[in-house]
Amino acid sequence: QVQLVESGGGLVQTGGSLRLSCAASGPLFRIAFMGWFRQAPGKEREMVAGLLSGGSTNYRDSVKGRFTISRDNAKNTVYLQMDSLKPEDTAVYYCNVVNDRMKYWGEGTLVTVSS
Helix, strand or coil: CCEEEEECCEEEECCCCEEEEEEEECCCCCEEEEEEEEECCCCCCEEEEEEECCCCEEECHHHCCCEEEEEECCCCEEEEEECCCCHHHCEEEEEEEEECCCEEECCCEEEEEEC
16 A cells, blocks of 8 residues: 655744655555645645656746755655745645556645744
8 A cells, every 4th residue: 555654844933944755655656746735724735846757846936946856766755855934835745646546645744934
């Protein structure tokens, strides 16, 4: 069974940094997309950063230049390095993996940025 477990969330002041990790287990074949979404209270879930199977990346405009997505194939883990954090980055962050069969989601990790 496929399982995604996120970690690395927490409380940080404006301008600080956090690194989120998403460790995947189970059979993941023909992965088309790996990325991070976030959802603030009362708002829609939105894509933050994505990594395609070919290695290309995609970022939401509001995080470009501040966030970096990467992966460690040996550890089967995807990361999100978050720098220069702002209060509007406060949300629950979810890891997402898509293969040719279905979408998989982590349980989420909370990021809170204080002013």
